[in-house]
Amino acid sequence: MTEAPGGGGGLAVDATVRRGGFSLSVAFEVPRGQVLGVLGPNGAGKTTLLRTLAGLTPVAEGRVVLGGQVVDDAADGTFLDAARRPAGYVFQDYRLFPHLTVADNLAFSPRARGLGKTAAKQAARHWLDRLGLADLAERKPAELSGGQAQRVALARALAGDPALLLLDEPLAALDARTRLDVQAELRQHLASFPGPCLLVTHDPLEALVLADRLLVLEDGRIVQDSTPAHVARQPATEYVAKLVGLNLYAGHADGATVTFDAGGAFTVPDHGCHGEVLVAVRPSSVVVSGEPPHATSARNVWAAEVTGLTMLADRVRLDLHGAPAALADVTPAAVSELSLAAGSRVWLSVKATDLEVYTRDHGQPQ
Amino acid sequence: MRRITLSVIAGAMAGTAALAGCSSGSTSSAAGGTSTSASASASASASSSAALSGSITVFAASSLKEAFTTIGQQFEAAHPGVKVTFSFGASSTLATQITSGAPADVFASASTKNMQEVVTAGDASNPVNFAKNVMEVAVPPANPGHVTSVNDLAKSSVKVALCQPKVPCGTVAAEVFANAKITVKPVTLQPDVKSVLTQVELGNVDAGMVYVTDVDAAGSKVKGVPIPDDVNASTEYPIATVTKSANMAAAQAFVAYVLSPDGQSVLSADKFEKP
Amino acid sequence: MAADLLGPPSRLSARDRARRASRGGGNPRSVPVPLLVPAVIAVAFLVLPLAGLVVRAPWGRLGPVLAGSDATAALWLSLWTATVSTGVSLVIGVPLAWVLARTSFPGQRLLRALVTLPLVLPPVVGGVALLLAFGRTGFVGRLLDDWFGLTIPFTPLAVVMAETFVAMPFLVITVEGALRSADQGFEEAAATLGATRMTVFRRVTVPLIAPSLGAGAVLCWARALGEFGATITFAGSFPGRTETMPIAVYYALENDPDAAIALSLVLLLVSVVVLVSLRDRWLRGGAVQ
Numbered sequence: 001m002t003e004a005p006g007g008g009g010g011l012a013v014d015a016t017v018r019r020g021g022f023s024l025s026v027a028f029e030v031p032r033g034q035v036l037g038v039l040g041p042n043g044a045g046k047t048t049l050l051r052t053l054a055g056l057t058p059v060a061e062g063r064v065v066l067g068g069q070v071v072d073d074a075a076d077g078t079f080l081d082a083a084r085r086p087a088g089y090v091f092q093d094y095r096l097f098p099h100l101t102v103a104d105n106l107a108f109s110p111r112a113r114g115l116g117k118t119a120a121k122q123a124a125r126h127w128l129d130r131l132g133l134a135d136l137a138e139r140k141p142a143e144l145s146g147g148q149a150q151r152v153a154l155a156r157a158l159a160g161d162p163a164l165l166l167l168d169e170p171l172a173a174l175d176a177r178t179r180l181d182v183q184a185e186l187r188q189h190l191a192s193f194p195g196p197c198l199l200v201t202h203d204p205l206e207a208l209v210l211a212d213r214l215l216v217l218e219d220g221r222i223v224q225d226s227t228p229a230h231v232a233r234q235p236a237t238e239y240v241a242k243l244v245g246l247n248l249y250a251g252h253a254d255g256a257t258v259t260f261d262a263g264g265a266f267t268v269p270d271h272g273c274h275g276e277v278l279v280a281v282r283p284s285s286v287v288v289s290g291e292p293p294h295a296t297s298a299r300n301v302w303a304a305e306v307t308g309l310t311m312l313a314d315r316v317r318l319d320l321h322g323a324p325a326a327l328a329d330v331t332p333a334a335v336s337e338l339s340l341a342a343g344s345r346v347w348l349s350v351k352a353t354d355l356e357v358y359t360r361d362h363g364q365p366q
Numbered sequence: 367m368r369r370i371t372l373s374v375i376a377g378a379m380a381g382t383a384a385l386a387g388c389s390s391g392s393t394s395s396a397a398g399g400t401s402t403s404a405s406a407s408a409s410a411s412a413s414s415s416a417a418l419s420g421s422i423t424v425f426a427a428s429s430l431k432e433a434f435t436t437i438g439q440q441f442e443a444a445h446p447g448v449k450v451t452f453s454f455g456a457s458s459t460l461a462t463q464i465t466s467g468a469p470a471d472v473f474a475s476a477s478t479k480n481m482q483e484v485v486t487a488g489d490a491s492n493p494v495n496f497a498k499n500v501m502e503v504a505v506p507p508a509n510p511g512h513v514t515s516v517n518d519l520a521k522s523s524v525k526v527a528l529c530q531p532k533v534p535c536g537t538v539a540a541e542v543f544a545n546a547k548i549t550v551k552p553v554t555l556q557p558d559v560k561s562v563l564t565q566v567e568l569g570n571v572d573a574g575m576v577y578v579t580d581v582d583a584a585g586s587k588v589k590g591v592p593i594p595d596d597v598n599a600s601t602e603y604p605i606a607t608v609t610k611s612a613n614m615a616a617a618q619a620f621v622a623y624v625l626s627p628d629g630q631s632v633l634s635a636d637k638f639e640k641p
Numbered sequence: 642m643a644a645d646l647l648g649p650p651s652r653l654s655a656r657d658r659a660r661r662a663s664r665g666g667g668n669p670r671s672v673p674v675p676l677l678v679p680a681v682i683a684v685a686f687l688v689l690p691l692a693g694l695v696v697r698a699p700w701g702r703l704g705p706v707l708a709g710s711d712a713t714a715a716l717w718l719s720l721w722t723a724t725v726s727t728g729v730s731l732v733i734g735v736p737l738a739w740v741l742a743r744t745s746f747p748g749q750r751l752l753r754a755l756v757t758l759p760l761v762l763p764p765v766v767g768g769v770a771l772l773l774a775f776g777r778t779g780f781v782g783r784l785l786d787d788w789f790g791l792t793i794p795f796t797p798l799a800v801v802m803a804e805t806f807v808a809m810p811f812l813v814i815t816v817e818g819a820l821r822s823a824d825q826g827f828e829e830a831a832a833t834l835g836a837t838r839m840t841v842f843r844r845v846t847v848p849l850i851a852p853s854l855g856a857g858a859v860l861c862w863a864r865a866l867g868e869f870g871a872t873i874t875f876a877g878s879f880p881g882r883t884e885t886m887p888i889a890v891y892y893a894l895e896n897d898p899d900a901a902i903a904l905s906l907v908l909l910l911v912s913v914v915v916l917v918s919l920r921d922r923w924l925r926g927g928a929v930q
Contacts, residue, residue, distance in 0.1 A: 459895055555880075
């Protein structure tokens with residue numbers, strides 16, 4: 001992070017883009033190797049941002065610098081269009097060429113960039129193996145499952161040896177089960193990608209799992225730019241709070257129990273998980289009681305102290321200190337009934353069935 | 367009552383005929399022919415002046431286009447109740463159409479052969495020859511092929527357009543070439559004589575074999591190179607009513623008109639020869 | 642009681658059930674009567690004249706009749722000129738279709754109307770127009786004659802030009818429609834993968850519209866094969882050189898209707914064979930590798 005991002009192979013953006021009546025104005029930098037998650041409601045400008053970085057839309061003001069080279073500058077007119085820009089794009093609907101086999105799809109970018117047929121075939125082969133797609137080489141996109149298509153789309157973008165990787169809701173088209181499986185793999189591939197990477201998503205969990213840093217866009221402006229943990233704990237806006245307000249705990253699973261690194265333990269539905277995991281529970285699933293609950297079905301009950309209250313539109317978000325610490329959403333009526341205030345001692349309960357458990361690999365920053 | 371009506375009609379016809387500006391004053395004889403003339407044509411118009419109405423369709427060879435259009439106008443002027451419609455084309459095509467049941471009332475052919483086909487098929491009877499036509503070489507006004515006689519058509523540098531051999535103008539042209547003892551290799555064989563003329567008018571060919579009447583009708587758009595009489599060939603034009611005509615009276619009247627001095631003078635003005 | 646109002650149930654045999662189930666519902670064999678009746682009329686209208694040809698054909702004398710006519714030369718000429726015309730139409734028509742579909746500039750609507758003009762123009766008028774441009778005295782033809790001694794009329798080249806003039810609009814219209822409705826997302830994806838516009842055209846756009854391209858080419862070929870008015874006016878007619886099959890049929894009709902029918906049958910047979918085999922290939926499964 002000490003090297004100048006634009007000059008060291010990273011991405012530097014300080015620009016305004018206009019599309020129809022909409023205007024997107026952002027300024028940020030992404031160093032090499034970082035995965036930047038871009039989060040925001042519909043119409044915030046996430047896809048516009050990606051398309052601009054890809055070279056599909058020029059900026060109206062400002063400039064974009066990639067790897068030390070100015071690829072788009074409104075002031076002096078420089079513009080490197082998509083074909084000449086070394087940016088790989090994974091589209092939400094994959095857009096695999098239906099008339100080409102998987103191998104030919106992968107070889108497309110090397111060939112388009114000037115490699116001969118044989119060299120391109122080799123490059124394709126390399127990426128087929130790398131992403132475990134070797135036995136799908138001769139299939140057509142129509143014969144692939146959702147998860148397979150996603151991997152092919154990623155491989156195709158990577159096969160072009162891009163300096164910048166752009167992913168537009170890469171897991172949105174997959175069903176919940178496949179998503180979980182693919183998420184872990186995707187995390188690996190993104191981690192091994194040397195250049196900067198932008199990942200657009202509207203799923204906060206995906207952002208938290210896959211991204212090193214979060215950029216929250218609302219109405220064409222950046223409203224928050226920091227680590228996922230910080231965004232979750234201290235959301236800058238209402239939207240971020242609602243969306244990203246999530247309790248995420250890293251820990252070690254052993255069958256039906258997960259012991260947290262930061263203290264505390266939960267009973268989780270037994271998936272037979274062992275090893276490093278992430279446990280997620282939504283603030284709205286945390287029950288706050290003034291007294292220790294008796295004869296309750298909730299498997300996870302623990303004591304905590306209220307350290308902060310935030311008024312959201314229709315609820316109050318409580319910041320609670322305990323083992324583990326948590327966010328809980330309650331109604332204003334509940335706040336007054338239980339006389340909740342900073343310093344109040346309460347009991348928290350969470351049902352095991354309200355927990356989501358994800359495996360994680362080493363080095364997942366929190 | 368009837369006499370008064372007849373004289374009113376006669377007067378009206380004379381008046382309209384005068385207004386139509388026909389070349390000869392003979393239309394008054396048609397109007398007056400109700401009681402005095404004894405010719406066959408007059409007797410036809412005698413019956414017709416009492417009841418001629420409706421419409422007739424005349425199938426005529428393309429080479430008759432200008433002459434028959436004029437004759438048609440004159441005929442309509444002489445018989446105000448009648449409408450004449452023409453269908454011009456290659457006589458062979460027209461003959462086929464008539465034998466296949468096309469609704470014609472009169473057939474005027476550029477060759478006796480085609481007329482004979484129609485007669486044999488029972489669709490026409492009693493054909494009468496009403497004109498004769500001889501051939502002439504038509505060249506574009508600038509005469510790019512330097513054509514001065516029909517023999518020049520045999521030169522390979524001269525582009526010639528002919529009618530398709532089975533069409534009357536094609537058959538007659540072949541006769542002319544046989545008479546002149548030349549072999550002509552055309553660049554195109556067109557479906558009828560008018561399309562040959564078009565090719566010459568557009569300057570697309572150096573020469574075309576058409577009828578004398580066609581050269582005359584084209585005016586300044588083409589130049590004619592006459593063919594000597596000893597080499598030239600002619601074709602007779604027969605005319606007949608079609609058996610299944612729906613308006614036999616008017617059809618017969620039309621045929622009579624073509625054969626009458628009025629019709630004949632129109633034809634000779636267009637350079638047709640007497641049959 | 643409500644069930645009565647919906648009518649009595651249908652009777653489905655086991656085979657019907659299997660057929661319906663595999664097709665995902667609906668009876669593929671039944672046509673609603675208001676659609677069936679006009680459809681049958683349409684079929685009758687198209688088939689009866691063709692049936693008339695087949696029934697009246699001189700089957701016994703087919704060989705001698707055809708041998709005595711210009712059939713072989715005319716058929717060969719028609720086939721190869723129609724194919725060349727289609728080829729030319731593909732080479733110059735597809736780029737035109739792309740320009741009309743994918744760009745926008747002032748006067749584009751006028752250009753599109755001009756391109757479709759040959760569709761409404763009587764073919765003979767088309768032939769005259771070609772003469773006025775490319776004939777010996779035409780404004781382009783004159784130059785060709787002066788500079789190169791090249792005259793186009795009355796040559797097989799003229800036949801190809803006349804056929805291309807009347808048939809190319811079919812191809813352009815079909816391809817333009819296909820390009821307009823094509824999903825440009827794939828072309829965008831190709832751009833992000835580094836493909837220049839020409840590469841995108843060659844490797845993505847064209848393969849994806851291949852079925853429409855094929856259908857348009859087939860239409861173009863069929864129209865070119867049947868052309869009469871423009872060819873006879875611009876190229877004239879001479880057996881072996883510029884007398885195409887339709888012209889041969891027309892001439893035959895004048896003296897020997899049996900020969901005309903025989904020639905028509907040959908043309909019909911050849912066309913049906915080519916069209917059936919081509920349509921099947923182009924429309925089955927879509928894109929070309």
